[in-house]
Each structure stands twice: as C-alpha cells, then as structure tokens.
Amino acid sequence: MVDVEATIPPVKGFRVAGIHAGLKKDNALDFMLLVTDRPCATGGIFTTNTVKAAPVLLSQRHLAAKAGEIRAVAINTASANAATGMAGLANAETVTKWVSEQAQIGAEQVLVMSTGVIGTHLPMEKLQAGVERAYQSLSPDGWSNAAQAIMTTDTRPKLASTTIFTSDGQYTIAGIAKGAGMIAPNMATMLSVIITDARMNPAQAQSLLTGAAQKSYNRIVVDGDTSTNDTVFLLASGASGVTLNSPTEMLQFQEALVAVCQKLAQDVVRDGEGATKFITIDVFNASSDEAAHKIANTIASSPLVKTAFFGNDANWGRIVAAAGRSGAAFDPDTAKLWISPGEELFEEDRGLLIFEAGTPTSYSEKEATGIISEETVYISLDCGAGQGQATVWTCDLSHDYVDINGSYRT
Amino acid sequence: MVDVEATIPPVKGFRVAGIHAGLKKDNALDFMLLVTDRPCATGGIFTTNTVKAAPVLLSQRHLAAKAGEIRAVAINTASANAATGMAGLANAETVTKWVSEQAQIGAEQVLVMSTGVIGTHLPMEKLQAGVERAYQSLSPDGWSNAAQAIMTTDTRPKLASTTIFTSDGQYTIAGIAKGAGMIAPNMATMLSVIITDARMNPAQAQSLLTGAAQKSYNRIVVDGDTSTNDTVFLLASGASGVTLNSPTEMLQFQEALVAVCQKLAQDVVRDGEGATKFITIDVFNASSDEAAHKIANTIASSPLVKTAFFGNDANWGRIVAAAGRSGAAFDPDTAKLWISPGEELFEEDRGLLIFEAGTPTSYSEKEATGIISEETVYISLDCGAGQGQATVWTCDLSHDYVDINGSYRT
Numbered sequence: 001m002v003d004v005e006a007t008i009p010p011v012k013g014f015r016v017a018g019i020h021a022g023l024k025k026d027n028a029l030d031f032m033l034l035v036t037d038r039p040c041a042t043g044g045i046f047t048t049n050t051v052k053a054a055p056v057l058l059s060q061r062h063l064a065a066k067a068g069e070i071r072a073v074a075i076n077t078a079s080a081n082a083a084t085g086m087a088g089l090a091n092a093e094t095v096t097k098w099v100s101e102q103a104q105i106g107a108e109q110v111l112v113m114s115t116g117v118i119g120t121h122l123p124m125e126k127l128q129a130g131v132e133r134a135y136q137s138l139s140p141d142g143w144s145n146a147a148q149a150i151m152t153t154d155t156r157p158k159l160a161s162t163t164i165f166t167s168d169g170q171y172t173i174a175g176i177a178k179g180a181g182m183i184a185p186n187m188a189t190m191l192s193v194i195i196t197d198a199r200m201n202p203a204q205a206q207s208l209l210t211g212a213a214q215k216s217y218n219r220i221v222v223d224g225d226t227s228t229n230d231t232v233f234l235l236a237s238g239a240s241g242v243t244l245n246s247p248t249e250m251l252q253f254q255e256a257l258v259a260v261c262q263k264l265a266q267d268v269v270r271d272g273e274g275a276t277k278f279i280t281i282d283v284f285n286a287s288s289d290e291a292a293h294k295i296a297n298t299i300a301s302s303p304l305v306k307t308a309f310f311g312n313d314a315n316w317g318r319i320v321a322a323a324g325r326s327g328a329a330f331d332p333d334t335a336k337l338w339i340s341p342g343e344e345l346f347e348e349d350r351g352l353l354i355f356e357a358g359t360p361t362s363y364s365e366k367e368a369t370g371i372i373s374e375e376t377v378y379i380s381l382d383c384g385a386g387q388g389q390a391t392v393w394t395c396d397l398s399h400d401y402v403d404i405n406g407s408y409r410t
Numbered sequence: 411m412v413d414v415e416a417t418i419p420p421v422k423g424f425r426v427a428g429i430h431a432g433l434k435k436d437n438a439l440d441f442m443l444l445v446t447d448r449p450c451a452t453g454g455i456f457t458t459n460t461v462k463a464a465p466v467l468l469s470q471r472h473l474a475a476k477a478g479e480i481r482a483v484a485i486n487t488a489s490a491n492a493a494t495g496m497a498g499l500a501n502a503e504t505v506t507k508w509v510s511e512q513a514q515i516g517a518e519q520v521l522v523m524s525t526g527v528i529g530t531h532l533p534m535e536k537l538q539a540g541v542e543r544a545y546q547s548l549s550p551d552g553w554s555n556a557a558q559a560i561m562t563t564d565t566r567p568k569l570a571s572t573t574i575f576t577s578d579g580q581y582t583i584a585g586i587a588k589g590a591g592m593i594a595p596n597m598a599t600m601l602s603v604i605i606t607d608a609r610m611n612p613a614q615a616q617s618l619l620t621g622a623a624q625k626s627y628n629r630i631v632v633d634g635d636t637s638t639n640d641t642v643f644l645l646a647s648g649a650s651g652v653t654l655n656s657p658t659e660m661l662q663f664q665e666a667l668v669a670v671c672q673k674l675a676q677d678v679v680r681d682g683e684g685a686t687k688f689i690t691i692d693v694f695n696a697s698s699d700e701a702a703h704k705i706a707n708t709i710a711s712s713p714l715v716k717t718a719f720f721g722n723d724a725n726w727g728r729i730v731a732a733a734g735r736s737g738a739a740f741d742p743d744t745a746k747l748w749i750s751p752g753e754e755l756f757e758e759d760r761g762l763l764i765f766e767a768g769t770p771t772s773y774s775e776k777e778a779t780g781i782i783s784e785e786t787v788y789i790s791l792d793c794g795a796g797q798g799q800a801t802v803w804t805c806d807l808s809h810d811y812v813d814i815n816g817s818y819r820t
Contacts, residue, residue, distance in 0.1 A: 048735070049731060049734040049735045050741065051730055051731055051733070051734030051740070052734075069618030082727065082731075082766060083727055083730055083742060083765070083770065084768075084769055085767065085769040087769075117727065118727025118730070119726065119727045119765075119769070149547075165713045228731050228734065235425055301808075303713065307812050315528075316529065317490075317493055317529045317638075318491055318528070321461055321528060322527070323461070324459040324462075324638065325458070325460075325461075328462070329460075330460050331460065332460075332461045347639075355444050355493070356530075358493060358494075358495045359493055359494055359498075359529070360456060360529045362491065365571075397713075398812060399809050400719050402720060402809050402812060
C-alpha cells in the first residue's frame with residue numbers, strides 16, 4: 001500500500017503559484033503557474049474529443065518538440081479557450097511567450113491548460129499582468145494556492161503526494177487536479193499536473209503517465225460527458241538524483257504514481273457536480289478486462305442508476321439492465337450482485353447479495369436501503385463469464401447537478 | 411404529408427380493452443387486452459438489452475412460431491416481469507394460456523408485454539381475474555382506455571392513427587405507445603402496438619415495422635438508458651381487403667406507418683420524465699447517415715446539453731463538444747450550428763447561426779436565449795463533411811427527472 005497525503009511538500013526543482021488574475025469574481029484564485037529550475041522529462045495525455053481547445057493543440061505541439069525540456073505550466077480558469085479558432089490559438093501562444101519572457105526560457109518549453117466556458121476568448125490584458133504577478137509569487141510551498149487556482153465548479157482543492165524511499169535516496173510524486181463536471185472515462189474535464197523529482201526520460205514519463213491514467217483518470221465517471229480541454233501532465237525534474245533504472249524501480253514508481261492519480265481521480269468524483277455519494281463499481285469475472293470496463297462504465301453513466309442512488313433506492317434492476325445494454329457480453333443468469341457500505345471491501349466481504357442466477361435473492365429491502373443510504377457504497381458485480389476485472393468510481397445524479405449545469409453560464 | 415390523428419377509430423378485425431385489474435392504486439387502468447377476430451400477420455421488434463424480460467423471451471418464441479396467426483396481445487403494468495427467472499417465464503406463459511382460454515385460440519397466438527418495476531413477480535391472482543374482465547370489456551372503440559392502461563410514469567395516453575385511401579378501398583394504421591423513462595435509441599422502454607386492417611404477409615409486416623422503427627422509435631432519446639422490456643408489434647388483420655401488392659402500395663403504407671410511429675415516438679419524448687422542452691436535433695452533411703445518427707444521439711444523450719436546455723442556456727459549446735466525442739468523424743472547422751424555435755423548419759429557414767468555422771458567430775445572446783427558452787427548439791448541425799443525415803428527438807433533463815427516478819420504487 002502506498003501512503004498518499006492530501007498535501008504537497010516542497011519538491012526539488014519545482015516552484016508554483018496560484019493567484020487572482022481578475023478572471024473570476026470576488027478575488028478568487030484563478031491562475032496557476034508552475035516553473036521548474038531545470039528542464040523536465042514530460043509526458044502528457046489529452047482529451048479524445050475531436051473538438052480540441054487551443055491550449056490542447058498548442059501543448060501537444062510543444063510537448064512533441066520539447067518533451068525532454070519542459071520548464072513551465074500555466075493554467076487559467078474562466079475561459080476554456082475552446083472553439084476560438086486561430087485567434088484562440090494565437091492567444092494561447094502569447095501566454096506561453098509571456099511565461100517564457102518571465103522565466104527566461106523558450107516559449108516551446110511552456111505548456112498551457114485552460115478551463116471554463118467554451119467559446120470565450122482569453123482576457124489577455126488580465127492574463128499578461130497575471131503571468132507577471134504569478135511569476136513573482138512562485139514558491140516551493142505554493143501548492144495549496146495552485147490547487148485552488150485551477151478550480152471551476154469544484155468545491156475544494158485536490159492535492160496528493162507520496163514520498164518513496166529507495167536505496168539511492170528518496171523522491172516525491174505529487175499532483176493537483178480539478179474536475180467537477182464533464183467527467184467521463186477517456187479524459188474528462190480533468191486538468192491535472194503531476195510532478196516528481198525522480199529522474200527519467202520523456203518516453204518513460206509518457207508511458208508511466210499513460211499507464212497510470214488507465215487505472216485512475218480513465219476509470220471515473222461523473223456525467224459521461226468528455227470535454228474539449230482534458231489534459232494531464234507528468235513532469236520529472238530528476239532533482240532528487242534518484243534514477244529509475246531497474247524494472248523493479250519502475251514498478252515501484254508506477255505503483256506510487258497510480259496511487260497519487262487514483263487519489264486525485266477519486267477526489268474529482270467525490271466532488272462531482274451535485275454529488276452526494278461516492279460509489280465504487282467493481283466488475284469481475286467478466287469475459288475480458290475490456291468487457292468489465294464497458295459494463296462498469298455503463299452502470300456508472302446510467303442516469304437511472306445515478307438517480308436511484310440519489311434517492312437511496314437499492315434498485316438493482318437498473319444496475320443489471322445497464323450491464324445488459326453495455327454492448328459487452330453479459331448474461332444475468334450467471335451474474336451475482338452485492339452491495340456493501342464503504343469505499344473498500346473489508347476482508348473480502350462483498351456485503352449483501354441481492355441478485356443471483358437471473359433473479360433477486362430474498363434479501364431484506366430494509367437492509368439494502370440502509371446500505372444504499374450510506375455516503376459511500378461499494379457495488380460488486382460477478383459476471384460469471386471469465387477473468388476480466390475493472391473498477392470504476394462514480395457519484396450520484398442529484399438536483400444540484402441539474403441546478404449547476406442549467407445555469408453554468410449565467 | 412400523411413395526416414395523423416391523435417385518436418383511433420374502430421379498425422376492422424380488432425377489439426381492445428383497458429381495465430383496472432388491481433395492479434395499480436386508485437382504480438387506475440393497468441391492464442390492456444387486444445383480441446383480433448382473425449389471424450394476423452405480425453412483425454415484432456424487441457429490446458437489444460441482453461437482459462430480456464420474460465414477456466420479451468416468450469413473445470419472441472410465440473412470434474417465431476405463429477407470425478402469420480397472432481390473435482391477441484396482453485399488456486400489464488406495475489411489474490416488468492424482468493429478472494424473474496424461470497418462474498417469471500412460467501407466469502408469462504400462464505397469462506397467454508388464460509387469454510387463449512377466453513378467446514378460444516392457441517396460447518402461442520398470444521403475445522405479451524409487461525412494464526413496471528424490474529425483479530417483481532406478476533400478481534397472478536389479480537391478472538387471472540383481469541384477463542377475464544378485460545375479455546368481457548373488449549370493444550372496437552376501446553383504444554382510449556387501452557392507451558391509458560399501458561401507462562407507467564407517462565402523464566398522458568399516446569394514440570395515433572391515419573386512414574389511407576387507395577383504388578382498392580381504404581385501410582387504417584393505428585397505434586398506441588407508452589414511454590416516459592429509460593428511453594434511448596435501439597428500443598428504449600417503449601411499448602407500442604400498431605395495428606392495421608391492410609393485408610400483408612408476416613415477412614412484410616416484419617420488414618415494414620423494422621424500417622419504420624429506424625425512423626421513429628430508434629430516433630428518440632430521453633435518458634440514454636435501454637430497458638429490458640422494449641417491444642413493438644405490428645399486427646395486420648387484412649380485414650379491409652386492401653392488399654399491398656405493388657412497390658408503390660408498399661411505399662405508401664411505409665410512409666403512413668412511419669408517420670404513425672413518429673407521432674407516437676415524438677409523444678414519448680414530449681412526455682419524457684420531467685421534460686419541459688421538445689428538441690429536434692437535425693444533423694446533416696455528415697460523413698454518413700450512421701455518423702449523423704451517432705452525432706445526433708450523443709448530443710441528445712449528453713446530460714450537460716440536456717441540463718443547459720432546462721436552464722434556457724444556449725450553450726452551443728456543449729453541443730459542439732458532444733458532437734466531438736461521439737466517435738463519428740466531426741471537424742468543428744467545417745461545422746455550422748443554428749437554433750430555431752419550433753418543431754419544424756419554416757421555408758428552410760434554420761434560424762439563428764451561432765457557430766461557424768470553429769468559432770461562435772457574433773450572434774445576440776439575448777436572441778439565442780429567447781429561442782432556447784421556447785418549449786420547442788430545432789437544432790441544425792451542418793457537419794460540412796458529406797451527405798449523411800439523421801434527425802433525433804429529445805427532451806431536457808430537469809429536477810423532475812431526478813425526483814421521478816430517485817423515488818420510482820418508493
């Protein structure tokens with residue numbers, strides 16, 4: 001087990017700031033800047049939406065050119081700089097230029113992210129002053145402000161870190177994330193920056209990040225929508241002096257990275273728009289891992305399942321029906337479904353068996369309602385079809401989700 | 411244009427009843443029986459969910475055996491008879507036996523549908539008395555009661571009919587439907603019975619129904635869920651004496667059938683759980699019809715799009731973002747998006763152009779909000795990529811949807 005903290009200590013090679021640049025009202029922090037003291041090996045993953053925001057397109061280009069030499073990441077809220085055409089791309093480029101001037105680095109060494117309303121242009125004047133002010137505020141201790149500065153409808157900042165001790169010394173992996181709405185598998189509106197002072201090359205950074213995302217960011221569902229801006233970076237400064245040489249060291253790093261990413265991804269679900277419950281969906285003995293993932297995702301995305309959770313209704317029929325429409329092989333006659341309170345299983349006890357061999361068991365409705373009324377619920381679905389497994393984390397669908405998204409722009 | 415009425419006149423060969431069998435409270439009609447005076451050529455389409463309710467499995471079997479000789483359809487509400495195992499299948503079979511005894515026909519000539527809560531068994535005692543009472547109530551004029559008797563969370567009955575005049579005489583196509591929740595493409599929780607006194611063979615009935623469903627029932631989205639019970643039948647009594655011989659006659663029938671099915675499908679959307687708006691999504695110039703359908707469906711299923719409609723927010727960014735994640739080819743740089751009030755275009759005027767060439771136009775936000783605040787909204791999305799077209803009808807996602815589905819079983 002990796003011990004993950006919800007705070008971030010100073011990490012060698014990184015300074016960060018979160019400031020109010022005037023993009024949001026009420027002096028809320030709204031602009032984040034990360035600057036490294038040396039070139040970082042960097043991996044990135046981006047939205048699979050064919051409508052990609054300008055910062056995504058620009059960061060993809062910069063990363064392709066300078067994956068071994070990234071020096072800064074700038075993130076603004078309020079405007080997603082998506083569907084803004086050539087002007088939007090030029091604006092994103094200008095932001096990287098301003099950062100490069102402050103930090104005395106190349107513009108291509110700067111990555112950018114934006115989040116907020118689609119189709120509005122970046123407020124360039126405010127951002128220019130913001131970049132300067134953020135640069136002056138950089139500090140190894142700025143992570144709490146940084147995490148706050150990337151929030152949109154998030155209600156709380158999301159930070160995670162862990163420190164690994166090796167025979168060569170110690171290194172830290174840390175990250176911040178924002179989420180809230182438009183969260184779906186395959187990179188939802190999730191912005192996240194992960195840093196480490198371990199040493200690796202860009203190809204390692206990319207493959208480690210891709211692998212970790214498969215077990216974290218791509219395993220969460222809030223509403224099934226996928227945004228135009230999703231981006232996660234992993235920057236490795238190498239400043240700890242610890243190098244990932246052996247497969248064992250890579251594996252140890254991977255495990256710790258997954259733990260940090262899972263913590264952040266789960267925090268995104270916990271803070272999903274209007275969420276009142278945190279639900280773990282564990283599908284196993286499916287015909288393949290892909291089938292298990294498809295079934296778990298379909299259950300997690302079903303509005304009928306999500307509203308039943310909101311209503312504290314142990315409506316297993318909707319769960320089974322969602323599994324049946326997932327497109328993956330699923331036979332209710334070989335399936336078993338359990339519900340249990342909590343986020344994890346305790347001693348492999350899956351809780352109350354409510355469905356088996358095509359029909360409900362003679363479970364107590366009162367007991368089931370009691371479990372489903374908890375703030376954390378663990379769903380186990382045994383497909384009885386093979387060895388495939390997937391865990392997906394999701395939340396319920398509440399009145400507040402409708403409120404938040406019915407009036408987001410107003 | 412086919413003229414479709416919202417009432418059903420007597421149709422030769424058919425008698426129908428909707429009664430209170432004690433399945434619902436407050437004397438609400440809850441059981442429907444249709445009996446024909448001669449064997450009917452019958453087509454059927456069923457849920458694509460791999461979790462199929464007992465009435466679906468049984469009706470598929472009866473239809474395979476007796477597609478040219480169907481004599482009755484029985485529909486109960488309150489219990490879906492899904493996830494009920496062998497006992498559920500035996501119960502469905504017993505219902506067909508009771509109907510066959512009353513009508514003096516074979517049990518395999520009886521089709522059944524059920525709708526309601528998954529996992530509960532049919533209340534057999536009440537149903538036995540109900541079948542008898544319904545049989546005694548059969549009448550050529552019973553359609554209004556029949557349509558009411560199949561409602562679940564529907565707020566109003568759904569009926570449609572049209573009469574076609576040919577050189578050989580006239581025939582009628584008529585149908586009833588229920589919908590409300592769990593409505594998605596590919597047969598949602600949609601139960602519908604269509605009848606006609608035109609003469610055809612079972613293969614014709616099947617192919618005509620399949621074709622019509624593609625343009626109606628499979629083009630509506632309420633919440634993206636697909637139920638365990640979806641079923642539509644087309645029964646042709648032939649009692650009018652009018653035969654569909656020539657391709658022209660087939661085409662004329664097809665057009666009228668599509669019109670009846672579209673009316674019923676659209677009524678299902680209009681009466682979607684918690685729906686406050688009826689939205690037409692017309693995607694054209696896509697790379698193929700399939701791509702257009704995929705794009706239109708993804709827009710129609712997006713919780714972010716649906717909540718924006720509920721909030722009267724002309725959030726075109728969410729529409730474009732949904733198109734981009736549909737999985738179909740979609741390039742925002744060649745796309746155009748219009749919004750217009752109403753259910754249909756008037757003289758090809760697509761209304762207010764709000765997005766073009768990757769960016770929003772300089773449209774008036776006030777004008778856009780005015781349009782989106784209407785009860786009926788027409789969305790036009792030109793993909794600029796080919797010749798593909800698809801129209802999908804949907805509704806918004808409101809507080810009431812959450813209320814209805816958070817407490818459906820309680």
